[in-house]
Amino acid sequence: MDSALRTSHRPALLRDAARLQEALNELIRVLQFRDRDRACCYDLSVSQCHALQALIQNGPMTVTQLGGQLYLEKSTASRLAKALLEKELVRKRAPRADGRVVILQVTEAGHRLARKILNDLSEEYRNLLEGFEPDVRAALPLLLDRLTQTISTRMDPEDLTCC
Amino acid sequence: MDSALRTSHRPALLRDAARLQEALNELIRVLQFRDRDRACCYDLSVSQCHALQALIQNGPMTVTQLGGQLYLEKSTASRLAKALLEKELVRKRAPRADGRVVILQVTEAGHRLARKILNDLSEEYRNLLEGFEPDVRAALPLLLDRLTQTISTRMDPEDLTCC
DNA sequence: ATACAACGGTTGGTAGTTACAACTATATTC
DNA sequence: GAATATAGTTGTAACTACCAACCGTTGTAT
Numbered sequence: 001m002d003s004a005l006r007t008s009h010r011p012a013l014l015r016d017a018a019r020l021q022e023a024l025n026e027l028i029r030v031l032q033f034r035d036r037d038r039a040c041c042y043d044l045s046v047s048q049c050h051a052l053q054a055l056i057q058n059g060p061m062t063v064t065q066l067g068g069q070l071y072l073e074k075s076t077a078s079r080l081a082k083a084l085l086e087k088e089l090v091r092k093r094a095p096r097a098d099g100r101v102v103i104l105q106v107t108e109a110g111h112r113l114a115r116k117i118l119n120d121l122s123e124e125y126r127n128l129l130e131g132f133e134p135d136v137r138a139a140l141p142l143l144l145d146r147l148t149q150t151i152s153t154r155m156d157p158e159d160l161t162c163c
Numbered sequence: 164m165d166s167a168l169r170t171s172h173r174p175a176l177l178r179d180a181a182r183l184q185e186a187l188n189e190l191i192r193v194l195q196f197r198d199r200d201r202a203c204c205y206d207l208s209v210s211q212c213h214a215l216q217a218l219i220q221n222g223p224m225t226v227t228q229l230g231g232q233l234y235l236e237k238s239t240a241s242r243l244a245k246a247l248l249e250k251e252l253v254r255k256r257a258p259r260a261d262g263r264v265v266i267l268q269v270t271e272a273g274h275r276l277a278r279k280i281l282n283d284l285s286e287e288y289r290n291l292l293e294g295f296e297p298d299v300r301a302a303l304p305l306l307l308d309r310l311t312q313t314i315s316t317r318m319d320p321e322d323l324t325c326c
Numbered sequence: 327a328t329a330c331a332a333c334g335g336t337t338g339g340t341a342g343t344t345a346c347a348a349c350t351a352t353a354t355t356c
Numbered sequence: 357g358a359a360t361a362t363a364g365t366t367g368t369a370a371c372t373a374c375c376a377a378c379c380g381t382t383g384t385a386t
Contacts, residue, residue, distance in 0.1 A: 012297075013289055013292060013300065016292055016300045016303070016304060017291075021284055021285055022220070022304070025213065026308070027190075027314075028191060028198075030234065031191050034318055053188065070192055071193065118184070122180045122184055126176055128313050129180055134175075137176065138175070138179055141182035141183045141185070143299070144183070144186035144189075144190055145186050150291050151197065155196070155197055
């Protein structure tokens with residue numbers, strides 16, 4: 001069906017691009033809204049939650065590395081670290097060779113909280129995924145990873161801050 | 164392969180849920196970063212850009228409806244509208260029956276700017292999609308729409324602001 | 327018919343997110 | 357040992373967003 005649009009490749013690609021653009025826009029709005037809504041439940045802001053998860057997924061790291069993980073400027077990462085330190089969800093690991101760096105390590109309390117958040121959220125995603133066919137369930141994360149990877153590497157090389 | 168994990172259904176579903184959770188987290192970070200980076204190019208903030216696109220996609224609407232589209236509080240939507248009005252990308256349509264409502268309509272300048280933004284972004288997405296197989300290209304937006312739809316309806320009914 | 331509740335929108339105040347620039351302290355290099 | 361580079365922090369400013377209080381319009385009830 002809809003053969004008029006599928007006769008040539010170009011229009012199909014452009015149409016898919018436009019649809020992807022719209023779909024991602026809508027997705028980002030919904031996710032942001034959900035995250036804003038959920039964050040308050042744990043006495044943690046959205047970005048603090050992301051930081052905590054990044055530290056758990058990738059292990060102890062420096063402030064700058066944390067910023068890299070989250071695509072944030074080092075000053076922003078520093079303040080994020082400060083907030084997590086104050087809440088004692090993270091601690092500074094004994095400095096080693098280089099006296100400048102701060103190594104951030106998730107505390108037991110941090111792990112507990114993160115586990116709780118992950119449990120709650122996974123529960124939600126489990127219910128959500130039940131509405132999808134098993135093969136789609138499995139494919140979805142892989143596809144999203146690939147999409148993220150592609151977008152991310154498309155931006156990295158230039159690194160130009162504007163246009 | 165990996166039969167230990169696939170013998171029962173439960174673990175597979177939970178594992179997919181966890182992966183989806185991580186994948187979406189990463190995706191949202193990358194997209195936010197990209198949007199922050201791009202916004203400045205058009206003398207438009209990220210949320211103003213979203214508002215403009217929503218008004219174009221869904222036609223003229225009231226301030227509250229705009230807020231609904233973007234998952235924002237009406238006061239936030241009001242200020243967004245104000246900013247777009249000041250930039251003359253949007254105008255107030257002649258009020259009708261109800262003297263309270265303001266109907267927002269995109270101006271010619273607004274359409275021009277939106278077209279430009281969409282063109283630039285579609286160009287990016289076109290290049291991005293070229294790395295994907297044709298069937299994946301077509302499936303991706305549909306899948307994302309479905310995902311968005313599912314997340315969105317999962318939140319609507321409760322509408323509870325916290326926990 | 328008039329008081330009053332409901333609604334749409336705006337404004338004030340506040341909190342969180344983020345970047346850029348300037349700064350401090352530690353390391354490296356020549 | 358001075359100059360330079362690097363890691364992190366702090367000051368400042370713009371953006372995002374909510375809640376609460378408000379104004380004016382509309383609808384409803386007595």
